[in-house]
Amino acid sequence: MKALAPPLRQIHLHQIFYDEATRAALDPGFVPMDNLANARPDWFEYWSIRRFFLGSVLNENDLYGFFSPKFRTKTGLSAEAVRQFVGDGTASRADVYLFSPVWGAACYFRNVFEQGERFHPGLLPVSQAFFDAAGWRVDLRQLVMSTRTTVFCNYFVATPRFWRRWFEVGEALFRIAEDPGHPLARHLVTFTAHNPAANIYQFKAFLQERIASFLLCVEDWNTVACDFSALPDPLWPAHLQRDLLVLDALKMSYVDTGLRLFIDEFDRRRSGS
Template identity: 40%
Template sequence: MLELSKPSSGGRSVEIRQIYYSDETRLQLDPGFIPLDNCGERPDWREYWPIRKFLLGHALDENTLYGFFSPKFGQKTTLRSSAVNAFIASVQSDADVISFSPFFDQSAIYLNTFEQAATNQPGIWPVFEQSVALIAPGIDAHAVPMDSRHSIFCNYFVATPAFWRRWLEMCETLFAIAETGNSALSGQLNAPAVYGRDFAPSKVFIIERVVSLLLAAEPHWRVKQYDPIQLPMSGSMVSPYPVDLSVLDALKTAAIETGRASYLQIFLQIRETLIQTARRARNAAAPQA
């Protein structure tokens, strides 16, 4: 039976929609989530288009948490809707955002989600720099630390209407620029960036990072996250080192909470040591020619 909503321990309802864009992806949906049809609609915006369409077209209930997951949510997190709902029910009712982000290795090893993307999408820094300066003045995309509370990949989170409205406000600023097509930033947002073995518009990668930017720039938002170490890692060469990754994450947390640069200096030192260790292990395991 389709679960349209489920109350949390704080008396709030939960509505999680799962996006599909073809008959094939519809078959991947978790029956405990609400299907959200995006067939044939603006694939250049990926998941942002159906999320935007819903948020602009519906009056949100202030006593409901909303989420919008891609069809690969189960594959990337190994979580079913029952586990998602159970965790939400266990969270205190004052949380603004509840995260189910996988890939702890990717969030821990990098200073922030922008550095993470720039490593995988070469040449994307200029669009990040200009976009962040526009929607979060005063934040340096190269320097702002993000720990596991802030680092959310794939938009795998549920949130209050207030948070979604603020998120949409920031995204719409970039959306308007990308759609007009008459500025340098517009060209950068629409330019292709490497995405695995394919390409995707750069705007997709900045939109996916708006949630992390918002949480880092406006610390009054209260976040609870599903234990990221219990979720799949990305398979990177540092994935086999959860203890070291946890130390890196804790150092970023300490830097954020205290404002002390010394924690980030230690973070950089330990990160370099971990990368060297992981690289040696990978090379040792590689078949000899």
Template identity: 40%
Template sequence: MKKAFIHQIFYSEETRLALDNGFIPLDNSGQRPDWCEYWPIRNFIGHQEMDDDALYGFLSPKFKSKTGLGASDVHQFLASVDAATDIVAFSPFFDAGAVFTNIFKQGASGQRNAWPVFVESVRLLAPDVDLDTFVTDSRNTIFCNYFLAKPRFWRYWFDKAEMIFNSAEENNSPLGLGLNQTINHTSGPTPIKVFVIERLVSLLLATESRWSVQLFNPMSLPVIYLGADRFGEQLAMLDALKMAAATTGRSEYMTAFATLRAQICR
């Protein structure tokens, strides 16, 4: 892979000083904190020219703490990526992706208000998708917007994201009101719209086969749930069962998934 412009977002002097020198600083100080990373991404895609052959990324200040990866690790991996690749992902939390049927169910776990908003958001973005039966696996699960992509994907992603943005900003429909509800998060109360946007890339990759994707091995990155590292083989099996179900459409794989999940998540 020849060219990559990897930005790292900062919100304050403290987060600016903590940035990785191997990334390009992207200032979001004092700007719409209710949208978190989407606001600076939106400003960039909407106003900057992009090289169609290059990869672009917009990482949060917590990239190193969540992935254990520095800029040198990212660039070293990119050197092995085929130039035709559309998307390169560096997603942690393999456990969170493996133990839930899909990334939206994971996001709604323990957050009762989030699920109906997720359902309505997906109905707007991908009307044919039923979140109750929708399956995502490690081939398409990306947390925290930790991915790089060529402009053609970013522009497509942006058009979809703006549907959520406009609904939330208008705030005059059931969906708009729901998107602006807050739920508890490690960084404090956060609007549900942020978590919808973070899951958009996974929705697109799981429903559209036209994108070429290369993944940094998610099983080598940190997990999020306490004690999950004790269940490495079982997590791999859960993920493999979901892959098989998504590939073949056979319900028996998801039946086996549910049985194995119940043994782990007691």
């Protein structure tokens, strides 16, 4: 008997808009997600995604993605490019498809929490305190992430099964941050550096943005990353990109084999010794 082909998966791609300017700039290939009210700007995209999950029933065979208005600017990708990459999922049947910008950071840093600490000082200890409070016994400094497990800006498409895990952790963060009586809450809502303009971002926003990477690193998920080397990354000059790819490969080899020599070589090359 001929084996049955897996069912086709519908791809639901949403893009959030906050005002008339971002609505006018929407990619027509995305489903518009209205956040004109912007009731909780402190939660950024999470507020819109949260409202979606609280009020929607997901099809278990389908894939879902939620993108900010800056998706095209940050990645150079259109909705059609995302849709073509994901396809109907019959080739890989992946749980998560990654479209992260600034891929050089995914190569250079050991993980997104180390990277976050560099650009948002104080994020790593706050993140560690949250995962400790949520019952995870993980030393964030020791996690090793590569471009296969790194997500920036929540730019990914995934199955409902993964989104549920993501939302579960996100809601744990939401409950603590929203509870003024919780000892960790004041740290989560503390403002931190992000860019020279102003410190208008709280730690909770940067931690929330790293939940997907955390889950992909500590749990078993099948991921497929787009050709990240073709994406723009203004933070890393072209002459360094070959070295970045070597760093990424060393981290992948360490994760695949568990052999210390790979992560030791990663550390040695990164330090320039």
